[in-house]
Amino acid sequence: MKNREKLKTAGLFGRLFKLPGAIRAFIRRVNLRMEGKYSPFLLATAVTAVTGLLACIILFSPNYLGVALDGSTDEAMHAAGIYYIQKEPEERYNNYFIKTYSTVPSGEDLPGRIRNSQEAVIRLARAVDDLFTRDNYFDIRFLGGIYLLCYLPAVFLVVWQVCQRVKRFSEGLLIAAAGLFIFSDVGYITYFNSFYPEAVWLVAMLYCVGASMTFQKKRSLSKDLLSLLLFLSFAGILTVSRWQCAVLGFLFAFYAIRLIFVRNNFLWGTACLGTAFILSSLAVLCLFLVPDDFSETSRFHAMTRGVLFGSSNPEKTLHEFGIDPSYELLTDASAYDYLPFVKAGDQSLYHGFMDQFTTSDIGFYYLRHPASLVQMIDVSIGAGMEIRRSTCGNYERSAGLPPKAKSIFWSGWSTFKMTSAPRTIGYVLILIIAIFFLFYKGYSIRPREDWRNTVFLDMLILVFGVFISQSVVVIIGSGDVEMVQRMFLGGLSLDVMTYCVFAQLQHKIKIV
Secondary structure, three states, rough: OOOHHHHHHHHHHHHOOOOHHHHHHHHHHHHHHHHOOOOOOHHHHHHHHHHOOOOOHHHHHOOOOOEEEEOOOOHHHOOOEOOOOOHHHHEOOOOOOOOOOOOOOOOOOOOOOOOOOHHHHHHHHHHHHHHHHOOOOOEEHHHHHHHHHHHHHHHHHHHHHOOOOOOOHHHHHHHHHHHHHOOOHHHHHHHHHHOOOHHOOOOOOHHHHHHHHHOOOOOOHHHHHHHHHHHHHHHHHHHHOOOHHHHHHHHHHHHHHHHHHHOOHHHHHHHHHHHHEEEEEEEHHHHHHOOOOHHHHHHHHHHHHHHHHHHHHHHHHHHHOOHHHHHHHOOOOOOOOOOOOOOOOOOOHHOHHHOOHHHHHHHHHHHHHHHHHHHHHHHHHHOOOOOOOOOOOEEOOHHOOOOOOOOOOHHHHHHHHHHHHOOOOOHHHHHHHHHHHHOOOOOOOOOOOOOOOHHHHHHHHHHHHHHHHHHHHHHHHHHHOOHHHHHHHHHHHHHHHHHHHHHHHHHOOOOO
């Protein structure tokens, strides 16, 4: 009876997405021809090769593409001993991508103090540049090359693991094509030629996801331990990449504890507990040793563009914080407005307004008013859909294009997300429902023969946790003003969830 109902459901969806007869006949012939030859490994290899080719065109061939800097990366650059050659702000920031920098500080340059995993990558790129060029300049394409070499195996791993969930060539080909379309988009790749943390986040997150997926198949203990080590390495890199990512260490630690149930083995259980301990320790160290990402201006926005922005009664909300209701005028105020109502650094704000609340107070406010938090999360979803920084160009000044010009080459996914993708909390709820509907069957907290759905459901819950945690941290830290700059991991998490749901759904309803 269950199988009959399952076939009826699949038939219903199949009729809704039914392809023309000639196409279906062609797909059947292709699948018959490829029967016994289907190889997820070869499909993932092809996707990786094409991604590498596209990335080389984007990063290393004229016109060279990257992401213009907005000033937020200056300290990370200076910490690695890299400085601007350009003197004017309009030449440095937002308008044009800069390829070449100086490694000799001017009298105006101050040393940076950032200590995180991204700085280590930038220092490595500078060392490689010095090895080849031996001059006083840094070419950012060396950094782009290092990121790309690390990124390609991560793309391979994710596409390979998702393709293993199907047996038909046509389905695997569609999954591989979707992976290529999403993970090779110019919006992602151009971050490699920049000092933004997005490049580290992209690479590390895909390794964490790919390593988690590998547990779907029963393997030897040594292979599982290698996957766990891969997960630990990149989860640790992601955790200490920025202060806002510290909370991810606790999420990854909880997931590592969950992995204990992959197999009944003392050594394996000890390794999982050790992984959880290391990641939790890194999270604590990051909270105390890595400089806070959020400034006083961010805290100002957390109130005006967060708490007050989402309040139906700002006067009453201010009363909760012990702030005079007259500050209701600051509702929606931003220090970045063209003509700001008030500047965040104005000393008059510190007596009676800024001195009346802390970031912790804002966090407790959202605990008391979850509806306001949900409203702000809805806003964060829209920001997460913007892979590309709208205020930052992709081209060098020498390309002769207008300031802040964006490349349209291989930008299908980022363009779709910007113009057509759902941008509300309803879309996330649909994704969550689809994930449980597609992967709940056979879910178990104990080791069993068929572990595939359990692994994928746990992994997607972890990815959803990354999205929620980053949304909450950004909302509490800076309201909605800095969301586009800080919600990259949230948007990437939604992309991973969408990709896995699409792959499983098209398999269930047999689109091809």
